[in-house]
Amino acid sequence: MITYSTEITVKWGESDPFGLVYFPLMLAWFNDTEHDLLRAIGFPTEKLIKENRTAFVMGDVHFRFVGPAAYGDKVRATIQLAKLGGSTLHWDCKAVQVGSGEVITEGRAIRIHAQIQEDGSLKSLRIPDEIRHALTRPGGLISFEPEAGQDADGNAPA
Numbered sequence: 001m002i003t004y005s006t007e008i009t010v011k012w013g014e015s016d017p018f019g020l021v022y023f024p025l026m027l028a029w030f031n032d033t034e035h036d037l038l039r040a041i042g043f044p045t046e047k048l049i050k051e052n053r054t055a056f057v058m059g060d061v062h063f064r065f066v067g068p069a070a071y072g073d074k075v076r077a078t079i080q081l082a083k084l085g086g087s088t089l090h091w092d093c094k095a096v097q098v099g100s101g102e103v104i105t106e107g108r109a110i111r112i113h114a115q116i117q118e119d120g121s122l123k124s125l126r127i128p129d130e131i132r133h134a135l136t137r138p139g140g141l142i143s144f145e146p147e148a149g150q151d152a153d154g155n156a157p158a
Contacts, residue, residue, distance in 0.1 A: 001081035002135050004037040007098060010073045019070040026069070026105045027061060029077040030093045034111070037079065041134040049116070056089060056111040057122060063093070063107030074098035079109075081135055087113045087124040089135070 014025045034056070035045055048054045069075055075095050083090035094106040113131075114122040 001084070002037070002041075002137075003078065003080040004033060004040070005076050005078035006033050006036055008032075008075045008077055008095075010069050010071050010075060012071050015071040021069045021104075023065050023105070026065075026095060027063065027109075029075065029095055030079055030091070030109055031058075033077045033079050033093075034091065034109075041131075043131055043134065053116045054113060054125060055116070057114050058109065059088065059112040060110040061107065063105055063109075065105055066103040067097075069095070069097070069104045075104060082108070084127070084132060084135060086126050089113075089127070 008029055010021055014021050016022060038044055038048075038056070045055055048056075074097070076098050077093070077095045079091045079093050081089060082092045089111040091109045091111070092106075093109055095104040096102060097104065112122075112124050113127045115125050117123055
């Protein structure tokens with residue numbers, strides 16, 4: 001199954017007065033990594049919302065804090081698809097210090113493919129075949145590292 005990772009620099013606003021990251025903000029690293037993956041395989045969240053009023057919403061999370069991260073640290077956030085259900089994505093997630101490889105946090109997140117209804121409620125939907133194929137094709141390892149002179153989306157500066 002597909003694996004995707006990205007490098008993050010811990011921002012000042014993500015840390016407490018001692019410079020340590022607020023643990024709940026670590027979940028946002030995996031959320032952002034998943035959004036980057038979906039963009040890289042051709043299914044950016046904004047496109048899903050605009051075209052079908054669908055998105056992958058959080059269904060369940062289980063994480064454990066293993067070690068600290070502090071302001072300025074380089075962190076590699078990695079998600080690996082562990083299971084593809086009818087309407088769910090089960091991600092194994094891990095964040096490590098880039099320099100040492102020390103684990104910061106790890107766990108599992110389950111996303112539900114859902115359609116936003118007119119009343120604002122959500123209805124789970126089967127994940128479309130084209131997204132399933134993109135997530136399960138052989139050689140599904142993507143490491144998102146922009147080349148020199150490119151922005152985070154892989155585009156040359158304007």
